[in-house]
Amino acid sequence: MTTNTPINRATDSPTGPARRTVLGLGAATAGWFLVPTPALAAPSTGTPPHALSSNGGGREVPHWYDANRVQGHTRLMIDRYHDTPQFSDAAERFQQLGAGAFTRHAKFGDEQPWWPTALPLGPDGNPLSDHDRIIRGVEVEAGRNIPQEYIDYAHSLGMRVIAYYWHMSEAWYRDNEPSYICRTPDGDPIEHGRGTHLDITGPYGDVVVTRLRELAAMGVDGFFFDENHLPPSGSWGSALEEAWEAETGTAAPVPAGASGALPTWPPATWNDASYLAYLDFRARRIEDTFQSWMDDVKADYPEVVFIISTTEIAGMTRRGMTTRLARIADSAKNEFDTSWKHNYSYRVFLDYPDLLQPANHVRQALSFSLMRDSSDGRPPLIWVTGLPNADHAEGFASSVLTFGGVASMDTDEGTTLVGQDPPPWPDGLKTPIAGLEAAFELGNAVSPRLAGTRPVRWAAVHYSERIRNAREGDFRAAWEEVIWPTIGVYQTVTEDGLPIGIVNDHQLAENELDGYQVLILPNPTELTGAEQAAVDDFTAGGGAVIAMDPSWEWSTEAGNPLAAASLRSALAPHTSSATVQVVGGPAGRYGIAYQRQGHTYTVAITNDFSWVQDSAYAKRWEGEINPAAPPAEGVSVHLRDMPNVNALVATDAVSGEDLDVVATADGVRVDVPAFDRMACIVVSCGNTNQPS
Numbered sequence: 001m002t003t004n005t006p007i008n009r010a011t012d013s014p015t016g017p018a019r020r021t022v023l024g025l026g027a028a029t030a031g032w033f034l035v036p037t038p039a040l041a042a043p044s045t046g047t048p049p050h051a052l053s054s055n056g057g058g059r060e061v062p063h064w065y066d067a068n069r070v071q072g073h074t075r076l077m078i079d080r081y082h083d084t085p086q087f088s089d090a091a092e093r094f095q096q097l098g099a100g101a102f103t104r105h106a107k108f109g110d111e112q113p114w115w116p117t118a119l120p121l122g123p124d125g126n127p128l129s130d131h132d133r134i135i136r137g138v139e140v141e142a143g144r145n146i147p148q149e150y151i152d153y154a155h156s157l158g159m160r161v162i163a164y165y166w167h168m169s170e171a172w173y174r175d176n177e178p179s180y181i182c183r184t185p186d187g188d189p190i191e192h193g194r195g196t197h198l199d200i201t202g203p204y205g206d207v208v209v210t211r212l213r214e215l216a217a218m219g220v221d222g223f224f225f226d227e228n229h230l231p232p233s234g235s236w237g238s239a240l241e242e243a244w245e246a247e248t249g250t251a252a253p254v255p256a257g258a259s260g261a262l263p264t265w266p267p268a269t270w271n272d273a274s275y276l277a278y279l280d281f282r283a284r285r286i287e288d289t290f291q292s293w294m295d296d297v298k299a300d301y302p303e304v305v306f307i308i309s310t311t312e313i314a315g316m317t318r319r320g321m322t323t324r325l326a327r328i329a330d331s332a333k334n335e336f337d338t339s340w341k342h343n344y345s346y347r348v349f350l351d352y353p354d355l356l357q358p359a360n361h362v363r364q365a366l367s368f369s370l371m372r373d374s375s376d377g378r379p380p381l382i383w384v385t386g387l388p389n390a391d392h393a394e395g396f397a398s399s400v401l402t403f404g405g406v407a408s409m410d411t412d413e414g415t416t417l418v419g420q421d422p423p424p425w426p427d428g429l430k431t432p433i434a435g436l437e438a439a440f441e442l443g444n445a446v447s448p449r450l451a452g453t454r455p456v457r458w459a460a461v462h463y464s465e466r467i468r469n470a471r472e473g474d475f476r477a478a479w480e481e482v483i484w485p486t487i488g489v490y491q492t493v494t495e496d497g498l499p500i501g502i503v504n505d506h507q508l509a510e511n512e513l514d515g516y517q518v519l520i521l522p523n524p525t526e527l528t529g530a531e532q533a534a535v536d537d538f539t540a541g542g543g544a545v546i547a548m549d550p551s552w553e554w555s556t557e558a559g560n561p562l563a564a565a566s567l568r569s570a571l572a573p574h575t576s577s578a579t580v581q582v583v584g585g586p587a588g589r590y591g592i593a594y595q596r597q598g599h600t601y602t603v604a605i606t607n608d609f610s611w612v613q614d615s616a617y618a619k620r621w622e623g624e625i626n627p628a629a630p631p632a633e634g635v636s637v638h639l640r641d642m643p644n645v646n647a648l649v650a651t652d653a654v655s656g657e658d659l660d661v662v663a664t665a666d667g668v669r670v671d672v673p674a675f676d677r678m679a680c681i682v683v684s685c686g687n688t689n690q691p692s
Contacts (some may be wrong), residue, residue, distance in 0.1 A: 002143045002672050005158045006158055006221075007155035007158060007159075007160070008154060008155070009589065016378060017487075020211050021285065025318065035580060044212050055288070055629065055679065056555075057473075060378070060388075061305060062305060065115065065160075065305050065331070065406075065452070066379065066447075066452060067442050067449055068101040068160065069379065069400075069401055069407065069447040070099070070406070070444075071099060071103065071162075071409065072101070072102030072103045072404055072411060072436075073102060073103045073383060073408045073410045073411065074090055074104055074411060074417065075105050075164075075475050076417075076455050077105065077106065077108055077136065078412070079136035079138055081413055082138050084233045084284055084418075086413060086418055088153070090102070090152050090417055091154035091161065092142045093416075093592045094417075095096050095157055095159055097436050098437055098440030098441055098443075098444060099409075100159060100160065100444075101159065101160035101161070101221070101409065102154075102160075102162070103160070103163075103164050103307075104163065104164065105164040105166075106152060106164060106215060106220075107166045108164075108194065109136075109166050109169060109193060109195050110166075110169040110174070111170075111171070112128070112133060112141070112170065112172060114135060114146040115129070115144075115147050115214065116130070116143055116144075116145055116213075117211060118210055119211075120176070125413060128172070128641045129142070130142055132310050133407040135539060145218070147218055151218050151219050151220055151221070153209055154281065160221040161221055162220070162305065163212065164226070165212070165224065165225065167208050167225055168193055168194070168195075168198060168200065168227070168230075169192060169197060169470040170197055170198065172202075172464070174195065175191070177201070179202075179237075179239075180198045180239075181196055181237070182199050182230065182238050182465070183235065183236050183406065184236060185254045186257075187236075189233045189575055190235065194221055194522055197231050199240055199298075200241045200286075200289050201239045201289050202239020202240070202243075203241070205289050205292070208293065209292070210295065212299075213296070213297055216301035217574070221305065222304055222330075225290075225309055225382050229286045230286060232318075234252065236254075237281075240285055243281075243285060243579045245400040251552060252278055253274040254275065254606050255270075255272045260376055262676075270473020270604070271373075271472045276319070276469070279319055279320060280469070282287030283319065283324075283325070283381060287322070287324050287325050289329050290308055290325065290329070293306075293327070293649045294306050294652045306331070307329065307332075307333050308325060308329035308333060309379075310326050310329065310332040310333060310334055311334060311344075313325070313332070313370065313371065313374075314335075314339040314344060314370075314371075315338065315339055315344025315480070316345070316463075316468075316486075316612060317348065317468075317483065318344060318346065319364065322465055323374035323463075323504040323506070324504075326370075330378065331375070331378060331379060331380060331381045331406065332371040332374070332381070333382075333383065334380060334382055334383070335382065335385075336366075336382055336384040336396060336400075337613075337616065339363040339364050339367035340364065342686070343655050345475070347404050349590070351476075356554075356560055358487050359610065360610065362594040364400070364609075365490075366486075366502075368380060368399075368400065368403035368405050369381060369403055369404075369500075369502055371500045372403060373455070373502045373503070373504075374504050375467075377455055379406050379408070379450075382400045382407060384396055384407070384408065384409065384431075384614055385410055385429060385430075385615050386410055386411060386412075386422075386429045386615035387435055387594070387612070387614065387615060388424075388425045388427075388435075388613060388615060389435055390435040392435065392514055392625075392626075392628075393436065393438055393614055394678075395609045395611070395629075396439070396609070396612050396614075397409075397438075397439040397443060398442065398678035399606050401442070401446050401450065401604060402590055402678060403590070403592060403604075404455060404594065409431060409436055410430065410435065411430060412428070416431075416436065419433075421508075425623060425625060426623040429615040430615065431615075442678065445653050445680070446680045449682050450594060450602060450604070452596050453594035453596045453602055454594060454595060455499065455594055455595075456579060456593040456594060456595050457499060458498060458516065458577070458599070459498060459500055459518040459571070459598075460513065460515055460518070460520065461486055461500065461522065462503050462520070462521050462528070462531075463503070463504055463522075464523060465505060466505050467482050467523045468664070477607065478625070481522075481550075482523060485522035486502070487554070487683050488560065488563055488567070489522065489548075489567060490502070492564045492567050493571070494591075496568070496575075497582035497591050498571075498580075499578060499580060499592075501516065503516075503519070505528075506588070509528060509534060510530075511533075511534040511538075513534065513538050516538075516543065517543055517574065517578075518543065518676075519534070519543055519544070519660040520546045520548065524547035543639065544573075546567075546570045548565065548569070555691060574664070576638050579639065580603065580638070581637075581638045581640075582635065582636075583638060584634040585634055586629070587608065588609065588629070589607060589611050589635065591606070591635070592604050592605075600685075601684070602680065602681070602682050603680070605681065606677070607631070607632040607675065609678065611627065612626075614626065628676070631674040631675060631676050632675055632676075633674045637669070638669050639669075639683060641667060642668050643670055644685055645661070645663050648668060648685060649661065650683045651682050652672070652673070652681055654679055654680050655673070655675070657673065661683065670683060
């Protein structure tokens with residue numbers, strides 16, 4: 001939510017306020033600053049400890065992040081915009097649009113950072129940034145600190161700013177530290193569109209953490225890490241392979257048929273247990289690295305937010321990232337449509353057209369919930385390229401907000417940030433000004449009601465990456481036996497408006513089931529000993545366990561409705577124990593209940609959002625813009641076992657309308673007036689006009 005109160009982060013730093021030397025005048029800031037780099041520990045030559053991935057439980061994000069659930073995003077590349085007004089005053093423009101926080105690039109690709117940095121060192125033993133530099137074709141004078149300029153300006157307006165930092169490539173280290181380069185099995189560098197891949201799990205990771213500490217000392221509010229972190233196929237001849245050899249005593253495996261070249265993706269031969277183990281090791285090393293960076297930076301800057309890409313998790317099929325990474329992140333980043341892209345499910349539905357494909361909106365809803373629940377309820381950040389109009393922008397924001405996330409609205413730097421609309425579809429791919437304003441307005445209304453809440457727990461479904469991975473390259477079997485049953489449970493329970501959470505392998509093994517009353521096991525015979533012990537403990541404590549019958553054919557058109565009916569029959573004896581239920585409305589309606597404390601509930605309800613189009617697929621839509629779904633009607637929220645029924649009040653945070661609370665035989669009911677995109681029903685004792 002927007003605020004005009006200036007933010008002073010300098011006094012929060014353990015090093016005290018930054019000293020500044022004015023070198024020249026900037027357009028909308030106090031000028032170019034030489035900010036002394038705080039004393040940094042010497043980079044270690046060791047590697048982060050083996051993956052623990054266990055400190056996510058109970059951790060909170062800072063209130064400012066929790067209370068800014070619709071945020072802006074911009075690149076403002078130095079080579080394209082360094083001499084434009086928006087390069088200096090982007091924060092003001094975002095504030096005018098209604099945002100309270102935004103992400104902006106501090107390093108786009110393999111260039112050096114846009115500030116005076118301690119590393120790398122030149123031949124004279126001093127930082128290269130002590131001299132004038134050419135960054136992406138632009139001459140940057142020695143001492144100029146571009147992130148400091150935009151951080152200070154944003155904070156002077158009461159805005160929060162997150163630095164997008166490209167951590168996977170840097171040309172100087174490619175040219176001067178060949179051991180940092182990720183290589184194919186035959187030694188060729190692995191290239192990316194933004195430069196040569198460098199291995200973040202080794203000494204280059206120490207360079208990155210040095211940069212993060214510098215940005216944190218400037219007062220940046222968060223970091224945004226994008227994409228896959230390491231090449232999806234693996235890396236040879238770098239720190240990743242060295243760590244594998246140290247742990248296993250063997251060379252890093254290469255999948256059969258790949259010879260010395262980079263393995264195809266996905267590999268043509270998947271049933272190679274040693275190579276699959278190497279991919280799992282890669283995932284753990286990524287987790288180790290981010291955990292190490294966070295521990296280092298947060299020791300001195302505990303409020304800085306780490307937003308970490310979890311790209312592969314959304315599709316539920318690829319094993320290159322795990323839900324452990326979402327647990328480590330303060331906020332797990334993903335994109336609106338990633339969950340249903342064919343490459344994130346290894347094209348299984350193209351290879352097996354008879355395999356029933358879940359509706360896109362179901363896969364999106366589950367992916368948002370999976371990232372949220374794997375993060376112990378912390379909000380994931382969901383980015384979108386652009387949306388064609390205000391209806392679609394509101395539809396996108398409504399869906400992400402409902403599932404407890406942060407909607408990240410990308411903007412067109414050349415038009416929107418100077419007060420002009422971008423070209424319309426299909427010529428332009430960015431959200432028009434009216435759409436951004438509508439999304440930020442919705443976020444400002446709903447964010448205070450979601451901040452500080454956690455999803456209400458009732459039923460949980462176990463989603464097992466370990467059991468999925470046991471199917472190795474048989475992706476059809478993985479979908480039929482593991483993924484589709486998880487999706488089927490989620491879809492059925494959400495259609496019935498009941499609370500449903502996702503429990504991953506770690507959470508089940510650690511018995512992190514507090515608050516759940518029903519546990520649904522898609523693969524009950526494949527649990528580990530620790531997982532079975534947790535299930536036994538859950539049962540002994542009065543919890544109900546539903547072991548799925550393998551005859552339930554979720555993945556066929558004929559079997560899917562029968563499986564859903566069987567699940568509903570198994571759940572029927574327990575539904576009266578659910579404290580919240582959303583009833584009625586159109587197909588594709590989702591209602592997610594959150595609780596802050598006691599009996600204060602926030603129930604976020606999104607209308608059908610299956611029509612919302614991400615402009616990344618404008619060519620696929622052939623310029624046709626979907627009409628918005630009709631208003632959702634006939635929705636009601638039912639709350640059971642509520643004390644002080646006569647003292648309860650309800651309001652819709654979106655419309656601002658006070659609503660009647662009707663007593664029922666087992667609690668209360670709130671009838672929700674028809675709404676276009678979203679309703680956010682707050683029920684509590686006392687005045688709901690203020691955040692509870």
